[in-house]
Amino acid sequence: MIRKILIANRGEIAVRIIRACAELGIVSVAVHTDADRHGLHVKKADEAYYLGPDSQAGYLSVHRMVNIARASGCDAVHPGYGFLSENPDLARRCERAGIRFIGPRAEVIERMGDKLAARAAMIAAGVPVVPGSEGNLNSVEEALELATQIGYPVMLKATTGGGGRGIRRCDTPADLRRNYTRVLSEATKAFGSAEIFMEKAVVNPRHIEVQILGDNHGNVVHLFERDCSIQRRHQKLLEIAPSPQLDEAQRAHIGTLAVRAAQAVDYTNAGTVEFLLDNSGEFYFMEMNTRLQVEHPVTEMITGIDLVQQQIHIASGAPLAFAQQDITRRGYAMEFRINAEDPQNDFLPSFGRITRYFAAGGPGVRTDAAIYTGYTIPPHYDSMLAKLVVWALDWDALVRRGQRALQDIGVYGVKTTIPYHQQILQTPQFLAADFDTGFVEAHPELTDYPVTRSSSELATVIAAVIAAHRGL
Template sequence: MFKRILIANRGECAIRIIRSCCELGIKSVAIFSEADANALHVKKADFAVMIGPDPVKSYLNIHRIVTIALETGCDAVHPGFGFLSENADFARAVTEAGIAYIGPSPDAIRDMGSKTKARESMIAAGIPVIPGSESELASIDEALQLAHEMGYPVMLKAAAGGGGRGIRRCDSDAELRENYPMTKREAAAAFGNDELFMEKCIVEPHHIEFQVLADTHGNVVHLFERDCSIQRRNQKLIEIAPSNFLTPELREQMGAVAVKAARAVDYVNAGTVEFLVDRDHNFWFMEMNTRLQVEHTITETITGVDIVAQQIAIAEGKALPFTQDELSFNGFAIEFRINAEDPKNDFMPTPGRITRYNSPGGPGIRVDGCVYAGYEIPSYYDSMCAKLTVFAPDWKSTVQRAKRALAEYDIRGVRTTLPLYISIAGSEVFMKGEFDTGFMDKYPELLDYKPRKPREDIAAAVAVAIAAHCGL
């Protein structure tokens, strides 16, 4: 059993892993940049080491992270999500230093991290993939020729991409010519690799992903699906488990394909197989994320499986404690990503100081957060403040509970996505439970919400009204 784990991450992600370590009796070691000196994950960990002055590059310094793991006596490293979590060189450096890496093998990370290599592997395994380029695009001329063969619309994608970045839809030659150099620049900036590939655009699909777990003994299972269709700029906002869209037969079929995909690349540890599903229930492999997902909380909620604890157990060499037949789910769970962003201003980040923070509670409520009153949200990192997960036995009850929890949530000092989620949860279209990736575009009126008034303003208005009533 591991005695000490270094968490190569920050914020809410690091705190989530720290909690599982604590329950397993494992000591946690946090790392932090100078900008994160007052971050909550630094306070929660058993030990914390300042990794460097640069707010971003410090978390990407492979040599420094491995050195700290060795110096602090760690026998394992958990990469979390983001940063180095899908970096094959990092996984290899950790294992070559004699430290266990809590994740898949470097080869699996490399092969599934390349969207073109992943497509090749899935095609070889007989798994349906979206029609597209067989390799990286060599030029704009090749891209135009392929687009003419497939027919518009098409999607330009970063070959080494993920997280919804480096993706652009093109509906004509003119758009393809315009987007090609911009997407290459985005890919180079985000992933250090400007290679692109192209896929046929599936119009308004459902984005469905299956959580898989695989151990070193040849056992592979799935923990059912998550519907991640409510997005902005190809990045997820709200996730639901299970999907209202899948039939039991389709769920079983897609789950089996997800397991087959993991087996095809000898996958070990936790991963997510992502699909696009059209309105006629045809589905295609999109990508595999070789890490813990942000939205893993809703899967944990409906299955009762601690995915982080299972990641650690798998890395320790233990066999999965359940078979596919022994797994089931109960009820519905919704995760709302509470981001410091202004939805009315194209979801621009809104860093700043949190002046008030009160999270909701009660039955069926889980909050995974990293901010507190007085905390200064830096401009260097992802804008997520917290994740609100809501559970209830049926869809209608889950939505009703979500409305109550969102109304209770109070974050002041910065604009957040909370008012938008209140608008969405209170809408008839959300209660119907029917979403595809065009949801936000179809219902722009959901952005026509009234911003919350600061409580200080409300108190002042009440005081004025009382004074006027009393003739003061």
């Protein structure tokens, strides 16, 4: 069994892994930069080590992570999500150093990180894919010819990378000409690769993903699906498990496809197979995330299975403790990503000091966060502050519990997406569990909510009014 884990990450996911380690009796080791020296993951870990002053370079340095793991006596590294989580070099360097990497093998990360290689593997395995280019595009002229063949709209995509970057929809030849160099530039800047390919655009699909686990003994299972259709600019806003939009036949079918996809590449540890569901009921493979997902808590809530602990058990060499028929689901769960953003100002980041924070509670409510009252949110990282997760037996009860929990949680001092989520849960379309990836664009009125002031802001206003009055 693994004894000591270096967590090659920060923030909420680092705290989540620390908690899993504590329950398993494993020593947790945190890392941090200057920007994170007061981070909750640093406070909660058994040990913490300094990465250096650079807020980004430290978390992206494979060499530094492996050296700290070796120097601190760690026998495993957990990458979390983001940063180095899908970097095959980290998995490779860990293996060379005799350290277990809590994730799939380097060659699998590499293969599935290349979207064209992933498409080829899925085609060979009989998993349906969206029609598109057989290889990377060599010129805009080639792209224009292919688009004419498969029909507009089409999607230009970076061959490597993900997270909603390096993706552009093109509805006309003019769009394609304009976006071709733009996607090339985005792919180069974000992923260091000027390779792009094309797929037919599935207009306003449902975005459905399946959680899988595979051990080192040939066993692969799925833990049902999550609906990630509510998103803005390819960035997920909230996630639901299981999807309220699938029937049991669709659920069984997509689970089978996900297991087939994982088996085709000899996948081990936790991963996610993502699909698009079109309006005719057809599923298409989109990509495979070779890591833990931000939205993994909703799967844990409906299955009762701790995915992080399962990752550690698998990396330790243990076989899965359950077969597919042993995995059951109960009720529904929904996760709200609470971001430090201002929805009424084009979702611009709102970094600063949290003057007051309290988590939501009560039955069926879970809050995963790495913030506290007085914490200053550093501007160097993504804007997610917390993940508010609710569970209930049926859809209607889930929505009501979500509405209550969003009223319970309080984050003051910065703008957040809490009121935006409250708006989503009031729309008739969402209440009827009928939504797709075009939901946000179809509802621009979601940002039309009254601005409320925090108690500290009100106190400042009152003090200013009193001072002005005395000066008269």
